[in-house]
Amino acid sequence: MSSKESSVVGSAKDFLKFINKSPSPFHAVEESKKRLLEAGFKELNEAEKWSVKPGDKFFLTRNHSTLVAFAVGGKFQPGNGFSIIGTHTDSPxxxxxxxxxxxxxxxxxxxxxxxxxxxxxxxxxxxxxxxxxxxxxxxxxxxxxxxxxxxxxxxxxxxxxxxxxxxxxxxxxxxxxxxxxxxxxxxxxxxxxxxxxxxxxxxxxxxxxxxxxxxxxxxxxxxxxxxxxxxxxxxxxYVPGTIGGLNDDFIFCGRLDNLHSTYCALQGLLDSLKASDSLEKEPNIRMVSMFDNEEVGSESAQGAASALQEHILRRLSYDDSNASAFEQCICQSLLVSADMAHAVHPNFSEKHEEHHRPFLNKGVVLKFNANQKYASTAITSSIMREIAHEASIPIQDFVMRNDMACGSTIGPILSTRLGIPTLDLGSPQLSMHSIREMCSTSSVHLAISLFKAYFENYSKMYARIIKN
Ligand SMILES: [Zn+2]
CATH class of the missing domain: 2.30.250.10 (Aminopeptidase i, Domain 2)
Structure with a gap:
């Protein structure tokens, strides 16, 4: 087995450990907390005054079912951007x-x-x-x-x-x-x-x-x-998630939507911090926000439609000598709304638009919808295309058929509330919202790699955009 193959299998096995310990959103948050504490993150309390400085790594939870973790770049100052991945912890x-x-x-x-x-x-x-x-x-x-x-x-x-x-x-x-x-x-x-x-x-x-x-x-x-x-x-x-298929191509497991994205975002963040100087040179705050209640519309104190995300960005952007630091941070930030995507189904291929049929094993899917059910724009997708291209990570595109209703995500909700440029994407899967879903074994490694590359490179990519 090559080292790439072993990291593909290793990532899938570690993901299964995470998801098998996460039968509820509360458990998914608890499991994430454990991993963050092991990686040197400390817990913040919303009710207390915060003291956060460059190089710090913190997380906080709300309702024990929503968690926000962040690592402050060594060169961060209030007004700088946030490199965010948003996911959800709940499943039907x-x-x-x-x-x-x-x-x-x-x-x-x-x-x-x-x-x-x-x-x-x-x-x-x-x-x-x-x-x-x-x-x-x-x-x-x-x-x-x-x-x-x-x-x-x-x-x-x-x-x-x-x-x-x-x-x-x-x-x-x-x-x-x-x-x-x-x-x-x-x-x-x-x-x-x-x-x-x-x-x-x-x-x-x-x-x-x-x-x-x-x-x-x-x-x-x-x-x-x-x-x-x-x-x-x-x-x-009761049956734990497992790797399956003749050649171990698949993961069979409940709650892939959206603990797959949640795990990969968390792991991508942690992996992006491993190189000793990666965070030191970073001007942004790298953040993962995992929200509860997406499946019922996000409208709760711990949901993406609450003021939680805004409050956190405001607190971290506070500068008593610069009243517009928060507003300055918004346009320089990117929110990647990571939620699972629909792979083409061999028995139902007509359900997909002919030229947008994502394969299970060919990379994270960028999602587009002219009616803003997904928040992606050509600018936000270009940033991710360049990041993926430079890291040689495959990505795919998805658009729903015009004669079918399109689902939505926390992407449009958060981008509307905050005005942050947003990109909707996710790993492809089958049987979404079944008690037992299915994705490809390689999708875990592919998503972690893309999210790691995003955290490491978004601020550099933003600097390369000609602004007018
Ligand atoms: Zn979802």
Whole structure:
């Protein structure tokens, strides 16, 4: 195996480690934090006054589900640009309802809400686990935030037998409220439904969730079910993501959209800092912003439509001797909105515009839309084309067919809010929003390489643009 081949496989394997530990946005943020701390980044608190100077590396989180990390160039001064990659941490999933307890026909079931635009039929007949966060009251009456990942096949949404629904191969229909309800246990066998009072749930949770469920969460956290104040749990495929295909060409895994971009952006940033003088000579701040709630429109305190990105740029651009430092930084910055792209599908090639059919394994895809569903312009794409060209990294182009609706990303939202020149791009994949998606093994290495080259070279490329 050549060194290039081994770094391709090594990147894919490390990505799988990251994504398999990230069944929820909270876990994706936690895993990113660990990697940033290992790389010498320190955590900032939004509620405190910051002291940030050239050469510093920091990150902060909001709602434990959004994270912004940045490394300050050695030559940075307020008014200089930001080299940003924006991604999202959330994926379509089933989430436990505030009151989830259902007992029906001898089964214990769990009520779920649908989060985002999933391909929900792919959630049937899967072994599902449960992960997310729990707020508990500790022995000092403080409220503690804990992550939980119950890594066992705990739940299942079963299909009905073909004998009871003969036409389901012609048309598989289901009701999102009444037939997409996971089964947790048999009511009669659930000894954990009885309790001796010692571990009975707190007032907040009593009657809302099955004791069996609360006890499983409490056991995992090493606390008592009565300490649980509230929880925010999502379901996820129990089967870990894996490399597959005859020649190991593919990654089969849930949440590629958009933890693939999130991981590659983070890794690209960390790799760009490895050369000892790379950050020293940098006039910009290199930044990765990973937001929650993209799949539901980004409108939340931790979403890309919030003021978070602006507040951070303002704080880092503050200069008491230059009132326009923030406005000066905007036009010199670039936001790369990294979100997964649609590769051409062998069985559905007509779904793609004839001359824009990205291959799974031929590089990151630049996305264009005349109606601004993607924020790319000829200027922002030219910058990335030059960066990719000089680093010999392949890239591809995508535009949606005129007779089909185009999806969108955080790119147009952030570029509208901030006025920052923006480029939409992403790695190609199949089965987007299925519980189990598919991309190429090589796409991880290709995206990391492009993002590293972007962080290392954007400020130099910007300097090469004739401005008038
Ligand atoms: Zn996405």
């Amino acid at each position: 999933c089933l989430k436990i309802k505030p009151t989830s307890k259902i007992v029906k026909n001898g089964y214990l079931q769990v009520g779920v809400q649908l989060y985002g635009g999933g391909i929900w039929h792919t959630w049937f007949d899967r072994d599902l686990k449960l992960a997310g966060r729990v707020l508990i009251r500790n022995s000092k009456s403080q409220i503690e935030h804990k992550l939980v990942d119950i890594d066992k096949p705990l739940l299942r949404v079963s299909t009905v037998a073909i004998h009871l629904s003969r036409d389901q191969n012609e048309k598989f229909e289901f009701n999102k409220e009444t037939t997409l309800v996971p089964i947790l246990a048999m009511a009669t066998n659930s000894s954990s439904e009885k309790n001796d009072g010692r571990d009975s749930p707190s007032k907040q949770t009593v009657d809302k969730h099955h004791n069996a469920l609360l006890n499983a969460v409490a056991n995992k956290l090493g606390c008592s079910a009565k300490d649980i104040i509230d929880l925010e749990l999502c379901l996820a495929d």
